[in-house]
Structure formats: structure tokens, C-alpha cells
Amino acid sequence: MIVKFGAWNVSSFDAEQVRELEQAGYGPLCARILSARGYGDAAAARDYLRGDAPLNSPFLMKDMKTAADRVRLAVARREHIAVFGDYDVDGITSTALLTEFLRDMGARVTPYIPARLEEGYGLNELAIRWLYKQQVNLIVTVDCGITANAEAELCRRLGMDLVITDHHECKEELPQAVAVVDPHQPGCGYPHTDLSGVGIAFQLAAAISGDQARLLERFSDLLCLGLVADVMPLRGEVRSMVVKGLKALARPTRPGLAALMAECGCAGGPVTTSTVGYLLAPRINAAGRMGQVELALELFMTEDPARGRVLAEALCRLNRERQRVEAGIYQQAVAMLGPDAHPAAIVLAGETWHQGVVGIVASRLSEEYNCPAFLICMDGDRGKASSRSYGGFNLFAALRQLSGLLESYGGHELAAGFTIRRENIPAFRRAVTAMAAEFRASGQANAALAVDCVVDPALLTLENIQELNQLEPCGTGCPIPVLCLVDAVVFQLSEVGGGKHLRLLLRCRNGQTLPAIFFSQTALRSGVAVGDSVELAFTPQINEFRGSRSVQLNVVDLRLSRFLRDETEDERGLYRRFARREHLEPGEAARLLPTRNEFVAVWRYLIANSQDSRLQENFPCMGRKISRGAAQSLSLSRTRICLDVFAEQGLIELKTTRRCCEIRITSDGRKVDLDASPIVIALRAAKGGARP
Helix, strand or coil, X not given: CCCCCCCEEECCCCHHHHHHHHXXXXXXXXXXXXXXXXXXXXXXXXXXXXXXXXXXXXXXXXXXXXXXXXXXXXXXXXXXXXXXXXXXXXXXXXXXXXXXXXXXXXXXXXXXXXXXXXXXXXXXXXXXXXXXXXXXXXXEEECCCCCCHHHHHHHHHHCCEEEEECCCCCCCCCCCXXXXXXXXXXXXXXXXXXXXXXXXXXXXXXXXXXXXXXXXXXXXXXXXXXXXXXXXXXXXXXXXXXXXXXXXXXXXXXXXXXXXXXXXXXXXXXXXXXXXXXXXXXXXXXXXXXXXXXXHHHHHHCCCHHHHHHHHHHXXXXXXXXXXXXXXXXXXXXXXXXXXXXXXXXXXXXXXXXXXXXXXXXXXHHHHHCCCEEEEEEECCEEEEEEECCCCCCHHHHHHHCHHHEEEEEECCCEEEEEEEHXXXXXXXXXXXXXXXXXXXXXXXXXXXXXXXXXXXXXXXXHHHHHHXXXXXCECCECCCCEEEXXXXXXXXXXXXXXXXXXXXXXXXXXXXXEEXXXXXXXXXXXXXXXXXXXXXXXXXXXXXXXXXXXXXXXXXXEECHHHHHHHHHHHXXXXXXXXXXXCCHHHHHHHCCCHHHHHHHHHHHHHHCECCEEEECXXXXXXXXXXXXXXXXXXXXXXXXXXXXXXXXXXXXXXXXXXXXXXXXXXXXXXXXXXXXXXXXXHHHHCCCXX
């Protein structure tokens, strides 16, 4: 069975705390979740969920006063200012916010976001020299610049002042600029490092204007988009900004943003962090990924509703194109890894890969193969890479340690990029794979799914699920609730959405039936069948269709109930020992040796379920289905032996992949003596000579 997470960490709640929280007005599910997360009394819960925490003074950041003074002077002198941003949602909103703010002050401002494919990330010589020709006096970076040491020196030589605002990890040596504003830098007294680039840009604007409250009213929509898209922890001032921003997004005043929400189908309804993360952010990001970032920047800044609609439609088209390109790169990467890959780290290079899309593919591969992933887009003798972490592996620290193999690098613990020469890729692959393997072996890796608690299915009512809104906004630091259902039996199972998603109907131990949907999963990959007893990690939702509201479980992960899970792993281990030709005790050989009736049952299943003499199956699931159909117990290991014997005797072609087996029936109707199979003979001999 393929589960998305190697382990589940299931927390538990305290019954007394739940009673106190319910008396304080929290719903039954909310109360259990809060208790399980460690907020067992009403005061702690209120503090955890409060969305009105005061914002910190921008001047608590190191160099903020110097930065604000320099920008204020540039405005007063009518100097030409460039706001230099990044091509993701955080960078685009940062650029729009600071550009709009400075223009309202009467400043002469040019916003500049580098072309991802031609210039790459951050400050670069090409951009600096172009801005110099435009007679720019001051460059203010937003969401980038903290590692731009050489570029800062170029600005100094050209006589251009540079103010850096960023939120990424710092290297040991900071750029030599007029001011460097980054909460990560040594000696910064800011209370936390949870602000993304747009948050730092907002605080710079607040330091310049002196009216933080008014600016929050005006720019909370942009703040919310950047903070949520960059997955900042929703606590303290960040939570306050996001709460304010979600309310603003529900009534958008920017024509382009209103048009995008209408195009996505989320206008007029409630706006949550999921709306931002799953509907708006991918479409905004698509502009930068596909090399047309100017469309997204204009979307935020246009005052023309008609132009806003044109831009919104363009972003949605780009997002569909991004999805198509992403699928192609993913398929190539999986083919390069091979069917039986279990890498400690993935390091792949492609000659035609799209630089703007490989980061998404790296994220998908890291989750699927449970390891950090590095995808490199080659261009001649150099490659530009995007990487994603897994299990807490610190990418930035790894790249810093391997910097001798790199031409440049930047980012943070979970996502990073670098440039590397072609001849250094093999050495980098060996080194980073060894580091990842050592990290995994150290026990520090934490890729477990955090589950809030096990719940009684009787609590999964419309009213109780509706009350989970008390936890909003949800995100990093206050995650969407993940609950656990145990001893549920798969009553019905079907694939929907053109076979892309799995729909289940579950029968609970109290007799209640609950519908569930497992997105981006199939019956083959999930390894479950009707009649299986399963444990479900899920987010409860209310499904609205044609005016009717019903409970639906959005599956996060799915696994067999403990008894079946332990039995399957034991059988898998026994089969591996046989396949490695290890010594088997007589009793172990007897467990592996199928009976004649079991050979017949497996063969009949293959004939009945093949299409054009072919079928794909999941080994453990296949054995359980045959057992139910034939009314006999057929273990995983004996199912494997049956297939191996059939393949050995030329009855089938058997190919095992990472997720399943592929079978092609090749029998020409001839009789085969299974007793003469070398596999059967070997097992019979180990068992003690008994015949099957």
C-alpha cells in the first residue's frame, strides 16, 4: 500500500480540557483540536487564535531608520528610484506595494522584476546596468538582495545607492549597501522572522510614513496574498495582517484582483487562506514562471476594470500552460529515476526543462519519493537549479557546505536555488546524496503527518464542521485540522475526474456511512479495495451542490487498519528473504508455498480482470481481493509466489514498478506442470518435502 506519509503523529486531547473549552463557546471538534495542540484552557486558545495582535514597530529592525531616511531623502530630491522585486507572489506584491506607496508620495519610481528565464533570480549585472542608463539614483530591493554581494559592489562603482530589504537567509558576509533590512541578519532586534518580503516592504513604508495603521487598511490585500503564498506562520502580527487582508479580499477594490477572483470563481463568497493558496497564488505565480511577470504586476496596479479582465484571463491561460509543461517535466523525471528508485536525494538535469516550472516538479518529487529533490535546467555548460526539502533537511545549509561546487546559491531551509557547472553535477549529486542519507540515518528527519486527534464519527455533523471556522485563518502555525478515523470499512470505491481522483464511501463502526474524496489518488496507487478496513487522516468539509449541504471527508492519507498493516509488512519481509535466497525455516517455507487451489484462484483472477491480456495491480490489494472472491485467505507473500511461478513457466510477463505490478498474459493454452517449477521445488524442499 502506498501512503503519502511514512508515519502519522496522532495527538490526543484531554477530556476535562475539552469540557472547559466547550463551555467557553468552542465547538466539539474545535475543542478537541485545541486541546490536542496544547491550548487546553480558554485563555490560551484565545491567545492562539487572536487576529488582532498589535504590529511591531518597523524600527526594531536593524538598519530600518537608515533605509527609511535614505528613501525619504530620494523622494524629497526627486531622485529616480527603482523598486527591484522577485517574480513570485511575495515579490510581485512587494513590488506593487512599495511602488504604489512611493508614487503616492510624489516619487519618481520604476518597478523592476527580472525576467526569470533571461536574468534569473534577484539583482544582476544586466538589470543594474540597464537601470543605470535610465539614470536611477537609488535601488530598493524587496524580497531579494541579501546574497547580492557582487551586485552591491557594482552599484557602488556606478555611483548608485542600494537599500536591501529581504527575508531570506543571510550568508556570512552581507552586501555592502546603504542599508540592509532583514530580520535574519546578526544583531537584528526584531521579535521574530515570520514576515515575508511583502511584510518587510510594508514595514519600510510604515517607517517612512509614520502611519502604520492607515497603511495596513490600504495594503492588507497585498500583504495577505504575499504572506500566505510564501507560507509564513500565522501567528502574532502576521496573523493580524492576514485576518485584515482576507476581509479586504472578500471586497476587492483593485480592479485587476477583482477580475482575477471572478475568473477563478471565488468572487462573492468567503475568502480563506485556501482561496489564496490554491486559487489565486498559482495564477499569479504563473506569470513569473512562464516569463510574463509584468502581467501580474500590472494586474495589481491597473485602475481600469476592462484591462483587469484581460490580464486576469491571460494569467489563467498561463496557469493552464504551466500545468501542461509541469506534467511533461514530471513524466521525464520519473522515467529518469526508474521504476524501483528509493533515493536518499534526487538530483536530475534536463536539457529542455523550463526554469520557471522545475521548482513545482521538485516539490512534487520530494513528497512522492520522501527525499529532497534538486532539478537542474541545463543551458550549455551551466545549469540553474531549483530544490525542495523533505523531512526538515536544511537546503540552505547544505548548499553553503557545498558552495565550492556552485557558482551561486540562495534561498532558505525548505526551498533554494543555485547555479552549477555541468562538470560539477556528478560530484554535487554524490555529496548531497551522502548528506541526505546521513540526515535520514541520524533520526532527525521528520516527515510524519501531524494528525490532531482521533474522532468519533458521530461528531462529524454539519454543525460541528461549520464551527471549525473558529480556527480560521488556517495555515502554517495554525494548520488546517487533520483528524483521524479508525476501523472504517471501504463500502464503495470509484475513480472520478477522468480517473484522477478516488471517491470512497466508508462505513464506520457505529454504522454511520461517510463519503470521502482522495484527490490526485487512484485505487491502484492507494492499494485499497472494497471490504478493506482502513484508517483515514482527513480534513472534514461541507460539500455544497445544487443547494444541498453534506459532510465530506477530504482525505490527506489512507492506510490499512493496524492488524492488516502489520500482517502485510510481515508478509513483505518474508517474501524479500526468499527473493534474496536467505535460509528459511520449514514453517516459513510452508507460509510461502501456495496450495493448488490458490494457484487456481490467482489464475482465474488474472483471466477475469485483464483487458487485452493485460492488467495493473497493487500486490497486497490484489491478494485481499482474490481472498474475498475465492472465500479463502491468500497472503501477500503467496500471491507474489503464484505470480513468480506463472512468470517462470512462461504463462505471464511480470514487471514490478515502484507502485504496482504490470502483468501480460502470454499463455498459449498449453498445460503446465506447476509441481516442476524450480520455485515450488525449492519451497517444498525447505518445507521438508511435502507436496502442495
